[in-house]
Amino acid sequence: MKVATGKKAGFDCRPVESAREDFPILKTEMNGHPLVFLDSAASSQKPQAVIEAINTYYTTQNANVHRGVYTLSQQATDLFEESRLAVARFINAPSEKEVIFVRGATEGINLVAQSYGRAFLNAGDEIVLSELEHHSNIVPWQILAEEKNLSLKIIPVREDGSLDMDAYKKLLSSKTALVTVNHISNALGTINPVEEITKLAKECGAAVLIDGAQASIHGSIDVASLGADFYVFSGHKMLGPTGIGVLWGREDILEAMPPWQGGGEMIQSVSFEKTTYNELPFKFEAGTPHIEGVVGLKKAIDYLSQFDPADIIHWERKLLNHCTAKLTAIPGLRIIGTTQNKTSVVSFLVEGTHPYDLGIILDKLGIAVRTGHHCTQPLMEKYGIPGTVRASMALYNNKEDIDRLAEGVEKARNMLV
Amino acid sequence: MSINEKQDQIIDDFSLFDDWMQKYDYIIDLGKKLPIIEQEYKTEDYQIKGCQSRVWLRAYEQDGKVFFKADSDAVITRGIIALLIEVLSGQKADDIANSDLYFIDRIGLKEHLSPTRSNGLTSMIKHMKYYGLGLKKKLENHE
Ligand SMILES: Cc1ncc(COP(=O)(O)O)c(C=O)c1O
Numbered sequence: 001m002k003v004a005t006g007k008k009a010g011f012d013c014r015p016v017e018s019a020r021e022d023f024p025i026l027k028t029e030m031n032g033h034p035l036v037f038l039d040s041a042a043s044s045q046k047p048q049a050v051i052e053a054i055n056t057y058y059t060t061q062n063a064n065v066h067r068g069v070y071t072l073s074q075q076a077t078d079l080f081e082e083s084r085l086a087v088a089r090f091i092n093a094p095s096e097k098e099v100i101f102v103r104g105a106t107e108g109i110n111l112v113a114q115s116y117g118r119a120f121l122n123a124g125d126e127i128v129l130s131e132l133e134h135h136s137n138i139v140p141w142q143i144l145a146e147e148k149n150l151s152l153k154i155i156p157v158r159e160d161g162s163l164d165m166d167a168y169k170k171l172l173s174s175k176t177a178l179v180t181v182n183h184i185s186n187a188l189g190t191i192n193p194v195e196e197i198t199k200l201a202k203e204c205g206a207a208v209l210i211d212g213a214q215a216s217i218h219g220s221i222d223v224a225s226l227g228a229d230f231y232v233f234s235g236h237k238m239l240g241p242t243g244i245g246v247l248w249g250r251e252d253i254l255e256a257m258p259p260w261q262g263g264g265e266m267i268q269s270v271s272f273e274k275t276t277y278n279e280l281p282f283k284f285e286a287g288t289p290h291i292e293g294v295v296g297l298k299k300a301i302d303y304l305s306q307f308d309p310a311d312i313i314h315w316e317r318k319l320l321n322h323c324t325a326k327l328t329a330i331p332g333l334r335i336i337g338t339t340q341n342k343t344s345v346v347s348f349l350v351e352g353t354h355p356y357d358l359g360i361i362l363d364k365l366g367i368a369v370r371t372g373h374h375c376t377q378p379l380m381e382k383y384g385i386p387g388t389v390r391a392s393m394a395l396y397n398n399k400e401d402i403d404r405l406a407e408g409v410e411k412a413r414n415m416l417v
Numbered sequence: 418m419s420i421n422e423k424q425d426q427i428i429d430d431f432s433l434f435d436d437w438m439q440k441y442d443y444i445i446d447l448g449k450k451l452p453i454i455e456q457e458y459k460t461e462d463y464q465i466k467g468c469q470s471r472v473w474l475r476a477y478e479q480d481g482k483v484f485f486k487a488d489s490d491a492v493i494t495r496g497i498i499a500l501l502i503e504v505l506s507g508q509k510a511d512d513i514a515n516s517d518l519y520f521i522d523r524i525g526l527k528e529h530l531s532p533t534r535s536n537g538l539t540s541m542i543k544h545m546k547y548y549g550l551g552l553k554k555k556l557e558n559h560e
Contacts, residue, residue, distance in 0.1 A: 031437075356469045356494065357491050357492050357494075360441075361441065364438075364441070372469050415438070
């Protein structure tokens, strides 16, 4: 099967189905079976290019950044800052100063809650978030709300896994100080209408944070046209290393925000009487950063950029449709999250079985899926289920992976029911 | 039978299985067979929280011995519970507290006891041993 080669800005792009070859882990086995990896929403696999970039960094490029006068340190600094530029281009940020390196989406959200939230939110203000949120986008706001006497307002989710936009509109008021939702739900795959959510929030004068943890691997993020104030994502979910992620923020807001963590790198001068802070983005990057993570992240972006985002989405859509069709044919299988507007995530339950039991048998068959509540306990409660089995696909998956999954689920069902 | 005799018996039984499917079929069967705890005890008070599957455990004492009843919402977890109960229930408190549950490793189910599986089984064994310890103390105080 051949997918038309994409065209992006006049360049020929690689066909997406050739990606699989670049991921060495997909040639390994699990429990004696060729690995079928269907847990990319938890963490994606890494292409050889990213693995090599980290190896090369430590073999020939390693030195602390922003510090040394010697050539090696300057080269490391250049690599580091080139990555910041690459991230800015990848998300269409107006300036690389708006790109703050953090540990991941979780740290980005906590940074905004602790710096922006503490400085600019006041008692009685309301934070609007959704039932679809990952615990990472719930708990930091609960901590802040408790500290500052704020209240949280929750956008309900509808039966099909989409957000109830009418209910959202009713939650908005002059008290709304901040709106935060995920771009794509990790538990169900729902793609949320973040442009509209942002526009409505802005009409109330609220700040907006979008949790893009699940979005960045699918290719096209455009923070400039989105109109939000903050956007966060994690490197490890987009073919990059763990422990590195990005907080993008609008420059004027980041300028106004107080620093969060103190330390080296983030200061201009320190005396016991008065410390002045470094400029953006360094003000928010205290301490020696995760340098090889930043280097690896650039490689992941370079890697993804070989493909046309439209091709990636097309490929994943095919996988999603195939998976949905195959699984729906299994008696007693119910998919949670059925909106048309979703990415390549299929969350499901099989009547008469517990997700944990299914996960165990699939593991024995070499198939890696996630089971449980996916760090979205409020959402699972809403559906009245203990959790689901979740298969999440990325550009390196293929139809055979899905066929193996469907066979595995049938087999597990026969054993369990 | 002592705890170790029971463990050895189970290891023997499991040595008959040729592959993981037979083994799991057997465990699933064990899990399906027993309604091991009465509905009245399937409450928060008796629940051991695992993040993947839930486990309920009740212990009581009779003639200086400790008896366990337990249950889970996942059938594989229930099957393993059935084995644990087979080994530990009806034994002396002291023996339970000091037991070394080597059979789990020997029958190839160790992965189920890794805390990262978070199925409640690791805490369940801990609780069983605590009950053993607790009842042992109680008996000593009576003497
Ligand atoms: C939607 C969403 N938000 C936030 C996170 C947290 O990401 P990280 O653990 O990389 O900080 C995740 C990860 O599962 C996620 O899926």
